[in-house]
Every structure is written in structure tokens, then in C-alpha cells.
Amino acid sequence: MVKASDSNNKISKDDGIIVLRNVTRNFGQNIVLDKINLAIESGKTTVVIGPSGCGKTVLVKHIIGLLRPTSGQVFFKGKRIDNLNEDQLGKIRVHFGYLFQSGALFDSLTVAGNILFPIEHFFKIPSQKEAEEVVKIKLQMVGMDGFQERYPSQLSGGQRKRVALARAIALSPEVIIYDEPTTGLDPIRSDVINELILKLKRELKITSVAVTHDMTSAYKIADRIVMLHQGKIIADGSADYIRDINNPVVQQFINGQISEEELEILRMRDSYDATKLWTNIPR
Numbered sequence: 001m002v003k004a005s006d007s008n009n010k011i012s013k014d015d016g017i018i019v020l021r022n023v024t025r026n027f028g029q030n031i032v033l034d035k036i037n038l039a040i041e042s043g044k045t046t047v048v049i050g051p052s053g054c055g056k057t058v059l060v061k062h063i064i065g066l067l068r069p070t071s072g073q074v075f076f077k078g079k080r081i082d083n084l085n086e087d088q089l090g091k092i093r094v095h096f097g098y099l100f101q102s103g104a105l106f107d108s109l110t111v112a113g114n115i116l117f118p119i120e121h122f123f124k125i126p127s128q129k130e131a132e133e134v135v136k137i138k139l140q141m142v143g144m145d146g147f148q149e150r151y152p153s154q155l156s157g158g159q160r161k162r163v164a165l166a167r168a169i170a171l172s173p174e175v176i177i178y179d180e181p182t183t184g185l186d187p188i189r190s191d192v193i194n195e196l197i198l199k200l201k202r203e204l205k206i207t208s209v210a211v212t213h214d215m216t217s218a219y220k221i222a223d224r225i226v227m228l229h230q231g232k233i234i235a236d237g238s239a240d241y242i243r244d245i246n247n248p249v250v251q252q253f254i255n256g257q258i259s260e261e262e263l264e265i266l267r268m269r270d271s272y273d274a275t276k277l278w279t280n281i282p283r
């Protein structure tokens with residue numbers, strides 16, 4: 001639980017490296033996050049699960065200041081960050097690596113150029129030798145050494161994901177946010193990413209927040225799993241706790257089952273009669 005604070009802009013660092021306090025986020029009438037309280041422990045991997053569209057990406061974007069709460073506060077290492085300007089946020093973002101859900105590589109830059117981009121943006125431009133070395137190390141970590149001169153369009157989806165991950169770890173961040181790190185990867189490659197997340201925690205004490213639909217990955221990497229549903233955290237605990245929890249919404253999600261309620265909605269929709277989808281196509 002987040003403790004009460006004596007001031008609005010500071011909290012105790014012991015509360016968690018990242019703290020969301022009463023965070024609400026609306027987009028128009030759509031309340032995506034509804035008074036969320038979440039304290040992320042340093043050096044641990046927290047996994048966020050929940051149905052598509054429930055607000056997982058919106059939640060992690062608040063952690064890094066890419067979105068700001070409609071109300072409530074976000075803290076990093078005890079300091080409030082949701083009210084900072086872009087320059088101030090830039091200084092905070094150096095501590096974060098962020099793997100975007102879409103991969104989001106720069107198409108006009110090579111793989112090496114993509115990895116060097118955050119380094120050159122936040123620090124001084126390294127010498128050719130330093131640059132080659134750092135790119136090689138980061139690519140080795142994701143099994144992509146040798147692809148330095150390729151452009152993103154010349155890579156498969158899974159390869160792009162791994163390069164994006166190499167870029168996320170380019171600044172040797174304290175915190176890494178992974179948004180769907182294994183989506184689009186085959187089971188072996190997914191497990192490489194799982195192992196990498198575990199290795200970063202074990203060896204470098206990295207704090208990770210990972211959003212995923214992949215329960216195999218979630219169970220493997222998570223110290224803690226948080227499930228988001230209709231704007232609220234409806235379950236929060238260890239992998240074992242979540243696996244056995246007596247909550248039908250959580251069980252249906254983790255077992256990939258559609259609820260009776262959702263089936264009923266589908267049955268009631270005319271468009272569910274697949275033959276009707278073909279009727280208006282001119283031949």
C-alpha cells in the first residue's frame with residue numbers, strides 16, 4: 001500500500017521506486033485508469049496483465065511521463081514527476097528504457113544507428129570505436145550481433161522487436177518498461193527475451209515493468225503480477241497467487257476463456273452471422 005505523505009510533491013523512497021497515487025486518466029468520457037494506487041519495488045519484475053484495451057499501455061506511459069494523469073500523482077524515487085516540464089522529464093527518462101509495443105524503430109536509421117540514437121541524444125557522441133563496441137554488446141545481448149548495417153525494413157517482426165529491446169537497454173537504465181516484449185516472437189525467441197529480463201534483474205538489479213498477454217512469460221519473469229480490469233487493479237500478487245486465485249474474471253483471462261456474458265453479446269450481434277458478411281460484395 002502507498003503510505004500517506006507529508007507533502008504533495010515528495011514521498012518516502014521506501015514506498016517504491018515508482019509510485020502511482022490515486023491516478024485517474026480519462027480520454028473524454030472514457031475512464032481508462034480509475035484511482036490506481038501502485039507501488040513498484042526496486043530490483044523486482046512487475047508484470048501487468050489484462051484484456052486488450054484495458055489500459056496497460058496507458059498505465060506504463062504514465063510511469064515514464066509520456067502521458068499525464070487527469071488527477072493523482074506519479075513519483076520516481078520519491079520525487080513527483082507528473083508535473084514536470086519536458087526538459088525536467090528528459091533528465092528523469094535517462095533512468096528508463098522503454099520498449100514500445102509497436103517496436104517503433106527509426107526506419108531511416110540502420111540497426112546500429114537506432115541503438116546509438118538514445119546515447120547520442122542524452123550523452124556526448126561516442127568515438128567510432130566506442131560506438132561499435134557498445135552496439136555490439138547490446139546486440140549480442142539480444143542475439144542480433146551481425147545485423148548492425150541492416151535497416152528495419154530488412155528485418156522480420158521478431159528481429160525488429162529484439163533490436164528495439166537492444167535500444168531500450170542502450171543507456172544501461174535502472175528501470176526498463178517492456179510493452180509486450182514477446183508478442184510476435186516464436187516460443188524459443190520469447191524465452192530468450194524472458195531469460196534476458198531475468199538476467200538483467202539478477203546481474204544488474206534492474207527494475208522491470210512488463211506488460212504482456214503471454215502468461216507463460218508472465219509466470220516465468222514475474223515477482224509480482226498485477227491485473228488491470230475496467231480501470232482498476234483487480235488482482236495483485238505472486239505468480240502462484242494469481243494462478244490459483246478464486247476470481248472468475250482473472251481465471252477466464254489467464255486461461256484464455258471467453259466469458260458467458262461476452263459470448264452472449266457476440267450471439268446477439270447480427271454481424272456474428274458470418275454468412276451476412278458476404279452478402280453485399282459485388283461479383
Ligand SMILES: Nc1ncnc2c1ncn2[C@@H]1O[C@H](COP(=O)(O)OP(=O)(O)OP(=O)(O)O)[C@@H](O)[C@H]1O
Pocket residue numbers: 027030032050051052053054055056057058059101
Ligand atoms: N491517446 C489516446 N487518445 C484517446 N484514447 C486513448 C489514447 N490512448 C489510449 N486510449 C484508449 O485507452 C484505452 C486503453 O488503451 P491501451 O492502449 O492502454 O490498452 P492496452 O491495455 O494496452 O491494450 P492492448 O493489449 O490491445 O495493447 C483504450 O480504450 C484506448 O482506445
Ligand SMILES: [Mg+2]
Pocket residue numbers: 056057058101179
Ligand atoms: Mg497496449
